[in-house]
Amino acid sequence: MTTLNFAKGHGTRNDFVIVLDREGILPVGPDVVRFLCDRRAGIGGDGLLRAVRASHMPEWSGRPDVWFMDYRNADGSLAEMCGNGLRVFVRFLLEEGLVDQTPIQIATRAGLMEAWPLDGGLIRISLGHAEVAETPTWVRHAGIEYPATTVDVGNPHAVVELADLDALRALDLGVAPIFDPQIYPQGVNVEFYVARGDRDLQMRVHERGVGETESCGTGIVAVAAAQAAHAGFRGGVDVHVPGGDLRVDLAEDGVFLTGPAVVVAHGTVVLP
Numbered sequence: 001m002t003t004l005n006f007a008k009g010h011g012t013r014n015d016f017v018i019v020l021d022r023e024g025i026l027p028v029g030p031d032v033v034r035f036l037c038d039r040r041a042g043i044g045g046d047g048l049l050r051a052v053r054a055s056h057m058p059e060w061s062g063r064p065d066v067w068f069m070d071y072r073n074a075d076g077s078l079a080e081m082c083g084n085g086l087r088v089f090v091r092f093l094l095e096e097g098l099v100d101q102t103p104i105q106i107a108t109r110a111g112l113m114e115a116w117p118l119d120g121g122l123i124r125i126s127l128g129h130a131e132v133a134e135t136p137t138w139v140r141h142a143g144i145e146y147p148a149t150t151v152d153v154g155n156p157h158a159v160v161e162l163a164d165l166d167a168l169r170a171l172d173l174g175v176a177p178i179f180d181p182q183i184y185p186q187g188v189n190v191e192f193y194v195a196r197g198d199r200d201l202q203m204r205v206h207e208r209g210v211g212e213t214e215s216c217g218t219g220i221v222a223v224a225a226a227q228a229a230h231a232g233f234r235g236g237v238d239v240h241v242p243g244g245d246l247r248v249d250l251a252e253d254g255v256f257l258t259g260p261a262v263v264v265a266h267g268t269v270v271l272p
Ligand SMILES: N[C@@H](CCC[C@H](N)C(=O)O)C(=O)O
Pocket: 014, 047, 073, 078, 079, 080, 081, 082, 083, 084, 085, 155, 156, 189, 207, 208, 209, 210, 213, 215, 216, 217, 218, 219
């Protein structure tokens, strides 16, 4: 019988199974990830966060003395970055006494990120630079073709602006949006948003490798960056998602995301 110790956490209800694997030796291939993230047969989560010492990740060539966030989607696929996951990952490391200095540096497939624990259960993270593409693309959903903006936040996003909140509420994101596979050969996260004000956005998301989730940190940064590029500003943007409220800062030196992160359970699971 193979057992695994796990924790469970979420950031604005984007939820994750977390495993500590200092030496990168645990058997967490795609089948095990799908099992752990299964809400009926497993623990349940939108993704898995595996904490590995960076020196044990062959794909990492940066600082060896930090933790690497190995993120997997619920369908077992790899993703480069996860904004809510990064805050939950940091919360887990803090609670386990595995990090102390601030800013906390975390290695990811999208590079070295930093995190600052704040009062009120919040964590601020850096997410590098959000690159807004100039060439427009499209997204089709429920028979409608929408103009979309591509934003790279380490992982790929297609951002669609809708006219009003009724249109946002009416979307059936149980159905996956269709996108241009030439633009997104590795798939894409699709965000729909409404600007309640220039710096006050409401968003829903269909995540690559997961489906509709209640929040997506990189998606939140993507809609803020797309809105800022269209309206021509920098600075703070509030983004509301079904799972809660987050703050994006679009600064000269990169993008930052602030929001809550909690660990809610610890346990042991028997692997099939
Ligand atoms: N929920 C995440 C994003 C997770 C990865 C994404 N599904 C992808 O495949 O790129 C977030 O909070 O950013």
